[in-house]
Amino acid sequence: MEVNLFYLTVLVSILAYIYHWITRNNGYFHDKPIPSLAVKPFFGCSASLLLKQTTFSEFILTMYNKFPNVKVLGVFDTTTPMFVIRDPQLIKRIGVKDFDHFVDHRPTFGNSDNNESPHALFAKSLFALNGQRWRDMRATLSPAFTGSKMRQMFQLMEECIQAMITHLEANLKQKGSMEVEVKDILSRLAMDVIASCAFGLKVNCFEDRENAFLQHARKMLLFGRPKVFFKIMTFRWFPEFANRLGFDVIDKEQAVYFSSIIKDTVQTRETKGIVRHDMIDLLLQAKKGTLKHNQETEVHEGFATVQESDVGKAQVTKAMTETEMIAQCFIFLIGGFDTVSTAATFLIYELVRSPEIQEKLYQEILETEKSLNGKALTYDALQGMKYMDMVVSESLRMWSPAPALDRLCVRDYVVDDGEGLRFTIDKGTCAWIPVHGLHHDPKYFPNPDRFDPERFSDANKANVNLDVYLPFGIGPRNCIGSRFALMEVKAIIYHLLLKFSFQRSENTQIPLKLKKGFVALTTEKGMFMQLAARS
Template sequence: MRGIFTITDVCIFAVTVAICAYVYLWIQLKTFSRRGIVALPAYPVVGSLGPVIFRKISFSEQVGNLYKLLKGHRFGGLFEFLKPVLMLRDPELIKLITVKDFDHFVDRHKPITEECDDMFGKSVFGLEGARWRHMRATLSPAFTGSKMRRMFEWVNQCGRTLASFLSRRCYEHEAKTGKMLVVEMKDLWGRYANDVIATAGFGVQVDSLRDPDNEMLANVKTLSDFGGVQAFIFIGYLISHKLMKLLHVPLMPFKVKAFVRDLVEQAITMREREDVARPDVIHLLMRRRASDASASASAGVRPGPKGAAPPPPPPSYDRKPREEAPGLNNEDIAAQVMVFFLAGFETTSTLLSFMSNRLAVLPGIQERLRREVDATLQRHGGRVTYEAVHEMKYLDMVISETLRMYPPVEVLDRKCVRRYVIPASATDPEVVLEPGDAVWVPIYGLHHDPAHWPDPDAFDPERFSDENKANITPFTFLPFGSGPRNCIGLRFAIMEVKVAVMYLLAHFELRVVERTPIDLHLSTNTFNITVDGGFWLGIEPRRRPAPAPA
């Protein structure tokens, strides 16, 4: 008997394992067809995302393609790599799962837990069950109408700074070259968004327009980049979060997390020392932390150090109100700050980039919007006010149409936490979802469905006019999600976008230049919705007087 294996033995063993794995994966891919559910195209390992992984099309377009293949059905089955997912197509079914029967789908389908990434897993995006409910309830007061009004002046100051910065840049560039200023808009809007979220959201003063190399902006850009190496890490988590945990590969870069922790520690220390109170996210979280510490002391529980992580709750899918979440600490606060920087930066800069591109390419829409800006400012004495921002109906329409065509989030995901039955219909069988099963709501597909949006590839703000809004099928326009777990900061995001557009159009005209993408082709190099080559536009001061920034 031989004591060692030959190369032939090793090869035979490897081939056998590969064949067995391949057969297993093919059997796995029959999960939906065995249950009579329409199965979308999928392949071993890459599942239904093969064209995205091999950079043939963008993630957004693949979502749209999968959605189209389900025409005539309420749902169908796909594979997110190795994970079976039920894609919902019927608006009524989406309403049931995201709103009416939300208690069955409280959590997101996500592979990133606290054990995998200690910061992301503690964020309002990553938390589950009672801990998510408590955190959501804590953060919600930061985005009420009264808080928005109080935070408006900080946002408005960023808008004034933007107008002043561009005016000086246009003058200096024209004096030096005799030509119109050309700007990459995603970079410009990223700097603006970073300053807004830092100033209004967390009381941190930065000037990214004049200092594009500041540490905060560099870290936020790293945080929001889902291309390159970060894309492979993200894919790794989707394929096997257990393997990524075993390899100790964090979803978020260590450097970024260290920066956010230091930022939060400094802000909290300063506010406690100087007794500063601002109507922002950090203030609410500090109050919650103090309340939790007081409650623990009253109950005779000895509090741990400020930065210590709370004990994890026992695993359970029970979502009854009697559940209690563990006390808040500085690490929890840092997690919320991180996810707000991520969402506030990428969502806002993406929306403004696509919107400014369409305004330049479609000058008729730009001019109509400019007339509304001028008329609104005239009624308010030339000042951008909270009331003025909320009066602009056509601006609302243009924003909505941009979000329809280019939603920053292409898919809404949910995880079943309690057994749920989808009744049979004329086209689809009964489906029983068990705890842990995942569902997708294909936002990009819904937004480009000609059954709901005639001529969906045309940019037409009139879809959202007062006369036409009544014709929109409910739950087919979901740019910020749906139900209790929708985007918590949507009102803040829309406010900062409106302020930016009002200052921009009051003082400048957007022009198409040689590098301007006309027919937008979505990038295949990242999971973010964007275009290759950048959003280049010309910015020219208006030739007739405009209301001065006030």
């Protein structure tokens, strides 16, 4: 009995210590002159999200609307104090002007400075890198995502899209129309594009529907798995412990599989002198330290395209290691696969809901096709489509793939709005920019739930506040792949609408219901539509 009592006392003491450790900062915002949300032990203010009672977008919008007249409010995301920034001027200061105070992302999936496991690839990717290591990698990779490099990769992307069109036309040959699940089709296409552009492989996920590349990628991208959820929560509650254990969001099996592909591809190209103008070629140049910024031809690249800062244009003499190169391919897969397929899926949903907008876009596509005089679509012709850009820009406003942005405060930052609000964002806390809330604020976008591409017409786009339109982030740490993503989404819509019309089917869900929990923007039961061949 005494032994049992001893063990019980030890267990209770350990649990009490863990509880104290996790809740130690719960009163953090009490001394700040800003409102804050109620905190629950272990979950902070995120209980409804982590317990899958709401979607990520709804969570951000509810939080944003809680105190509609304040510039900043406080929340706890599990154990981390987060300053939710609602004021456009302060967003710009944090994201751009005073960026040096907010260089890093919150280390959600591991920190490269502490995690040196050979399989911890996510921790070595551009997204997860911190401080000077991030600056060097951003400057190293930036020349790979310029307009001239997109032109070189455009043909590779076109080949993948044509394979999809051929597959759909073959299935529609006898029927004339059929019901399709849009996200499944676009996910397969996005995987083909990433395999070709980032890994140097021709996969064709339409013909070989269960190929090894697709299976491993799907497993790696299932972030809702209990194993991944456990890793995420361990990183949030005990980040140093998780880093010491070598935790990484990418499982070792997938790390080994994709690493071997890249190593084999690199060896073949270096041995045989193969040049394919894809991301592997560009990363090989970066590995040698020869990838540099070139003078770019002026071209309209789309309203949502973000511009590279001086950080990205800096000259870096340090060459990239093989492990770093492999890690960047992984982040291209994670970021480029789901983001693009999601953006295109929700855009198609809006075109199904708005046949008049779909028809207007189709007419522009016909005009562009006619202007090509039988030649293949080019990058510049695609970028010259004004209405296409308007439609894509509006879809990214309504359905931003990233509902919120985070920035880690790396040194104390004093907020002073000159109107009586003054406080310190302390080192180690985070700033949270509620993108979905900003994009749905009628103060910035009147009638925000209406899909209206005219917001981005030549006559109206000057009225859009660029400090609150943030589909690809803000400042030096914005999305490096915005050109690639926009190019792919536009090319997908161009070729699909040229050959098919999008119509409602019996299973088209309007309004769409989103999957609940801390997951990427995705539908609860898929996005179905009727795909009809054009005469």
